[in-house]
Structures are given as C-alpha cells and as structure tokens.
Amino acid sequence: MNQMNPDGYTTADGRKIGPVLMEMKNITLRFGGVKAITDISFDIREGEIRAIIGPNGAGKSSMLNVISGFYVPQEGEVWFKGHRRGPMRPYQVARLGIARTFQNIALFDGMSVLDNIMTGRLTLMKSGLFSQAMWWGRAEREETGHREKVEKIIDFLEIQSIRKTPVGRLPYGLKKRVELARALAAEPRLLLLDEPMAGMNVEEKEDMCRFILDVNDEFGTTIALIEHDMGVVMDLSDRVVVMDYGKKIGDGTPEEVRNNPDVINAYLGVSHD
Amino acid sequence: MPDQLLYAIEAGLNGLMAGVLYSLVALGFVLIFKASGIFNYAQGVLALFAALTLVGFQNGQIPFAHLINAVFGTDLHEFGWHLPAIVAIVLTGAVMVGLAIIIERYVLKHLVNQAPIILFMATIGMAYFLEGLGDIMWGADIKKLDVGLPQGINETIDTVTFNALGYGFFIDNLDIVASVVAALLVISLTIFSQYSKQGRALRAVADDHQAALSVGISLRFIWVLVWSIAGFVALVAGIMWGSKSGVQFSLSLIALKALPVLMLGGFTSIPGAIVGGLIIGMGEKLFEFFVGPMIGGATENWFAYALALLFLVFRPQGLFGEKIIERV
Numbered sequence: 001m002n003q004m005n006p007d008g009y010t011t012a013d014g015r016k017i018g019p020v021l022m023e024m025k026n027i028t029l030r031f032g033g034v035k036a037i038t039d040i041s042f043d044i045r046e047g048e049i050r051a052i053i054g055p056n057g058a059g060k061s062s063m064l065n066v067i068s069g070f071y072v073p074q075e076g077e078v079w080f081k082g083h084r085r086g087p088m089r090p091y092q093v094a095r096l097g098i099a100r101t102f103q104n105i106a107l108f109d110g111m112s113v114l115d116n117i118m119t120g121r122l123t124l125m126k127s128g129l130f131s132q133a134m135w136w137g138r139a140e141r142e143e144t145g146h147r148e149k150v151e152k153i154i155d156f157l158e159i160q161s162i163r164k165t166p167v168g169r170l171p172y173g174l175k176k177r178v179e180l181a182r183a184l185a186a187e188p189r190l191l192l193l194d195e196p197m198a199g200m201n202v203e204e205k206e207d208m209c210r211f212i213l214d215v216n217d218e219f220g221t222t223i224a225l226i227e228h229d230m231g232v233v234m235d236l237s238d239r240v241v242v243m244d245y246g247k248k249i250g251d252g253t254p255e256e257v258r259n260n261p262d263v264i265n266a267y268l269g270v271s272h273d
Numbered sequence: 274m275p276d277q278l279l280y281a282i283e284a285g286l287n288g289l290m291a292g293v294l295y296s297l298v299a300l301g302f303v304l305i306f307k308a309s310g311i312f313n314y315a316q317g318v319l320a321l322f323a324a325l326t327l328v329g330f331q332n333g334q335i336p337f338a339h340l341i342n343a344v345f346g347t348d349l350h351e352f353g354w355h356l357p358a359i360v361a362i363v364l365t366g367a368v369m370v371g372l373a374i375i376i377e378r379y380v381l382k383h384l385v386n387q388a389p390i391i392l393f394m395a396t397i398g399m400a401y402f403l404e405g406l407g408d409i410m411w412g413a414d415i416k417k418l419d420v421g422l423p424q425g426i427n428e429t430i431d432t433v434t435f436n437a438l439g440y441g442f443f444i445d446n447l448d449i450v451a452s453v454v455a456a457l458l459v460i461s462l463t464i465f466s467q468y469s470k471q472g473r474a475l476r477a478v479a480d481d482h483q484a485a486l487s488v489g490i491s492l493r494f495i496w497v498l499v500w501s502i503a504g505f506v507a508l509v510a511g512i513m514w515g516s517k518s519g520v521q522f523s524l525s526l527i528a529l530k531a532l533p534v535l536m537l538g539g540f541t542s543i544p545g546a547i548v549g550g551l552i553i554g555m556g557e558k559l560f561e562f563f564v565g566p567m568i569g570g571a572t573e574n575w576f577a578y579a580l581a582l583l584f585l586v587f588r589p590q591g592l593f594g595e596k597i598i599e600r601v
Contacts, residue, residue, distance in 0.1 A: 094487055106487065107481065119473055
C-alpha cells in the first residue's frame with residue numbers, strides 16, 4: 001500500500017504527501033485521577049490533512065492541546081521534525097512553527113482584523129526593541145514585507161472588506177475565518193484547527209471546507225483538525241484518527257475508518273448525520 | 274482685564290502644570306492595567322522607591338546603612354562619592370528593571386489565572402513591602418532631590434505677561450519641564466505600542482492571554498517588560514515630584530490622587546490618563562479659587578474625589594475608557 005511508504009506518496013487527486021512530520025508515541029494525559037487520554041499513538045505526515053474525530057468528551061481537544069503545548073502529558077513522547085520535543089510552553093511550541101485556532105475563538109477583540117493577523121507574524125519578526133529604535137528604516141522595511149504577506153492571506157480568505165474592522169464586532173463565522181488567517185500568517189509547518197466548523201451554518205461550513213482544502217493545496221500546509229461533524233471530515237481528510245473515552249479506536253483512511261466495526265459501534269452507530 | 278480674572282487664569286495654568294504630575298503617576302497605573310488587568314496599588318510606592326534610590330545613588334549613600342550599623346556596630350553612612358545625575362538615573366533605571374524581574378519571578382508568576390482581586394491584594398502587599406524596603410535601604414528622612422532641572426519662576430513668561438496684561442504670571446520652570454517630559458513620554462509610549470513588535474505583543478497580551486500564547490508570545494517576558502516600563506514611568510514621576518517637594522514618604526499617598534484621575538480618564542486609556550490629570554489639576558485649583566473662599570477653603574483635598582464620584586454616576590468607563598457593553 002503506497003501509504004506505508006516512509007518517504008511519502010501521491011494521493012489520488014495528485015497532492016504530494018511527505019514523510020512523517022509529527023509523531024505522538026504512547027501519550028497518556030491525566031487530570032488528577034481522570035484519564036483524558038490513554039496510551040494513544042499516531043503520526044501526522046507532511047502535507048496531509050489529518051483529522052481527529054470522536055464523540056463529545058472523547059479527548060480530542062486534550063490531544064490538540066498536547067500537540068500545541070497547552071497541556072503536558074504525564075507519559076509518552078512527542079516527536080516533531082525528527083526530534084523529540086521536551087516539555088514546552090505554548091509560546092515555544094508556536095515558535096517551532098505550530099499554529100492553532102481555538103474551539104471557542106481566541107482573538108484580540110480590541111484590535112482590527114489586520115492587526116490580529118499581523119500578530120500571527122510576531123514570531124517571524126526579526127528586529128528587536130533596540131534595533132527598531134535605532135534603525136527605523138530597516139524596521140519599516142521589515143514591517144512592509146510582513147504587511148504584503150498578510151495582505152495575500154487576506155485576499156486568499158476573502159476578508160478584504162473587513163480589514164479595518166475591530167474583531168469584536170464581527171459575526172461568528174467571520175471571526176473563525178480571521179482566526180484561521182492569523183494562524184496562517186505564521187507560515188506554520190503544522191496547522192491545528194480545533195473544530196473549525198463548530199456552530200456554523202451550512203454555507204459557512206462549505207466556505208470553511210473550501211478554505212481548508214485551498215490552504216493545504218496552495219501553501220502545502222500540513223493540517224490536523226478536530227471535528228465531530230462526520231460528513232465534513234470524511235470529505236476533507238486524508239487520514240482519520242478516531243477516539244472514544246480517551247482511547248484510540250480507529251486510524252486510517254476515511255474509507256477504512258467508516259468500515260471499522262469499533263468505530264461504527266462507538267460513533268457512527270449513534271450518529272444522527 | 275479685571276484682576277480677578279487674571280488671578281483665575283494664573284491659578285488654572287498652575288493647576289494644569291500640577292495636573293501633569295498626576296498624569297505621570299496615572300500613566301503608570303494605566304500601562305499595567307492595560308497589559309495585565311492588574312490595578313497596581315504599588316505604583317505610587319514605585320515612584321517613591323525610584324526617587325529614594327536615585328537620591329541614594331547620587332549622594333553615595335550606603336544602602337541598608339542603618340541595618341548594617343545596628344547589626345555589626347559599625348558607623349557607615351556614605352561611600353563618599355557623588356554621582357552625576359545622569360549616571361544615577363541610568364543606575365536607578367536598571368534597579369527598576371531588576372525590580373520588575375523580581376516582581377514577575379516571585380509574585381506574578383505564581384498568581385497566573387487568579388482572580389483580579391487576588392492580584393490587587395498582592396500589589397497592596399507589594400506597596401507596603403516596597404515602602405518598608407525603601408525605608409530600611411535609604412532611611413526615612415526627607416531628602417532633597419536635585420538632578421539639575423531648572424526651578425523657580427519663569428522670567429520670560431513673567432515679563433511677557435506683565436508687559437501685555439499688566440500682571441506677571443507665576444509659572445514654575447520645573448512645571449514646564451515636567452509638561453515637556455510628560456508629552457515626550459506619552460508620544461514615545463504611543464509609538465512603541467502602535468508600531469513596535471513588542472508593543473503589538475503587549476496589546477495582544479492585554480486582550481487575550483491564550484491567544485497571545487498561541488501566536489508565540491511569552492507572557493513572562495511581556496510582564497517583565499510592562500513592569501519595567503511602569504518602573505521607568507515611576508522614575509520620571511519620582512524625579513518630578515521629588516524635585517518639586519523633596520523625596521518624602523507622603524509621595525506614596527499623593528500618588529493615590531491618580532485614582533480620581535483614572536476614573537475621569539478611563540483605566541485603559543493613555544490619553545485619558547493625561548487629560549484626566551490635567552482636568553483634575555486645573556479643576557481643583559479653579560474650584561479652590563472661586564468656591565473655596567465661600568466654604569472655608571481646603572477644597573483641594575476632596576475636590577478630585579467628588580468629581581470622580583460624579584463621573585462614576587454618569588460615565589462609569591471614564592472619558593476615554595472602553596465602553597462597557599454586555600452582550601446577552
């Protein structure tokens with residue numbers, strides 16, 4: 001099977017999937033006596049769209065928070081770009097090139113859309129405090145460069161008309177899009193999306209789907225996303241991890257997962273979709 | 274022009290100048306409140322501590338001299354040198370940055386995600402600790418602070434107004450310097466927060482901690498940065514107050530005048546702190562001038578608070594504060 005090739009393969013629709021970018025090995029996460037994640041291992045390959053699905057309370061968000069450094073697992077190893085990652089603060093993880101969005105949107109409400117997206121580039125800005133004061137010209141050139149990149153993302157996500165609007169005033173669906181834009185602005189190696197379609201109407205969902213596919217296609221960004229809308233996930237992702245009660249019960253292509261009896265019992269069997 | 278009006282104008286102008294000093298202290302409050310949502314009760318004491326340290330460095334005082342003498346039976350007081358003002362200011366600035374690092378490391382770091390009231394209580398504790406520390410380090414006597422700023426009546430304004438109006442206005446040179454410094458401070462702070470990388474990070478942290486972390490901002494670094502800036506603003510305020518009325522411990526109480534200033538200007542607005550300070554400064558002088566004689570004077574003690582109360586009733590977010598909207 002070509003998906004087992006360690007150096008990568010080409011998908012049916014012609015996208016290139018590379019070697020393993022991130023690998024989670026035997027992750028266990030506890031909150032006091034409660035096990036949120038039990039001994040889960042999976043990998044994410046370069047260029048693919050990887051979904052983590054499962055019913056409510058399955059531990060999906062916990063998993064995403066482990067990847068992005070918001071939680072530190074008690075057991076297991078996190079490997080990124082072929083190196084083992086020690087315990088890290090979330091901002092350090094972000095500087096490694098892992099950007100994320102949040103399930104309940106964490107934007108800077110007081111700032112404009114443009115400023116919000118610009119914060120995504122903070123880790124890429126080189127000029128320090130002192131050099132900014134001393135060499136104004138250079139800092140300004142750098143700023144212009146970053147602005148160009150950000151404008152490209154704004155065009156790409158079709159939010160030109162709200163560039164100057166304070167984020168706090170935007171409707172929910174647009175906020176989600178701005179959050180995606182901010183994550184993209186960091187030019188991440190790995191993009192983590194926590195329920196990108198949650199709470200959206202059908203039209204907004206379709207838009208978001210299209211943007212996720214386009215981002216992956218255009219920038220070659222590796223994407224890991226959490227979702228409990230099964231239909232969406234099956235159309236979108238290359239491979240799917242299924243979780244239930246903190247354990248992994250399935251892993252494979254959407255087709256494989258769909259036919260996995262454990263998954264059908266735990267999840268699809270009670271699905272209303 | 275009638276004399277009464279001229280006196281009033283003079284009083285108002287002097288009030289404006291005094292207001293600049295209120296603004297300087299209020300500015301420190303606003304910076305920390307904006308960036309971390311903490312109301313820093315210790316801001317006034319920071320200014321006092323900065324001024325004490327500055328005088329201590331300038332006069333070559335040995336820190337903790339009393340303590341050392343009491344413990345070891347020695348008789349140490351001074352190193353016997355006098356540092357130039359600019360060197361002492363730079364050293365004091367370094368001490369304020371050190372203080373910011375210590376505060377972050379030993380106080381704030383352990384209070385992440387605590388309710389604002391807890392953080393507020395922590396700053397009250399810090400205020401008394403710092404006041405005591407300042408006392409032990411540098412002694413409790415009133416000290417003269419002279420960093421070479423011009424003082425006394427501005428002759429030019431006196432002469433010009435005398436020739437034009439037949440009455441010379443008394444404006445203190447120090448107040449003029451304080452105004453210019455405050456203006457420069459506000460302009461540079463605004464440029465810093467709007468256009469620099471760290472300024473943007475600072476605004477981001479002020480808005481949402483989680484989101485700030487997710488774009489790679491280190492909260493701890495930002496907190497040290499904010500407290501350093503607040504320490505620097507406190508130093509400037511300490512220099513101005515100290516030059517005007519000597520470095521004394523009542524400075525930390527005067528600093529509480531910044532509270533009504535903040536209620537007027539809004540807790541989150543840098544221009545608000547400035548405008549609020551000016552309104553309070555001028556308001557209390559004019560009120561004392563016009564209404565004071567009718568009700569027996571000494572209105573300056575309470576006028577600011579009464580005005581602030583009035584504002585709380587009609588515009589609780591202050592003149593420039595963010596509008597409080599509860600979305601249901």
